[in-house]
Amino acid sequence: xxxxxxxxxxxxxxxxxxxxxxxxxxxxxxxxxxxxxxxxxxxxxxxxxxxxxxxxxxxxxxxxxxxx
Numbered sequence: 001x002x003x004x005x006x007x008x009x010x011x012x013x014x015x016x017x018x019x020x021x022x023x024x025x026x027x028x029x030x031x032x033x034x035x036x037x038x039x040x041x042x043x044x045x046x047x048x049x050x051x052x053x054x055x056x057x058x059x060x061x062x063x064x065x066x067x068x
Contacts, residue, residue, distance in 0.1 A: 005045045009033040016043075 002015045010031035020026065024037050025048060034048040 003043055005035075005037075005043055007031060007033060007035065008045065008047050 002018065004013045005016050006013050007028040007030060010028060010033065012028065012030040014029040016026070016037070020037050022037055022040060026035050026037065026045070027033065028035060035045040036048050038044045038046050
């Protein structure tokens, strides 16, 4: 029986390959977000956030706050 996960980014459910192991990186079939399998039972996936992407997002948020 195929396991399903819910994407933490777009909230859509998608099926996981049966041979995935904790730590494996996968992509959401709906929004293509990069996800990491962090736990099998209960099933848990988390978005992979790269440091450069995080810094860029923080800068964008600070600029938005400054403009308000």
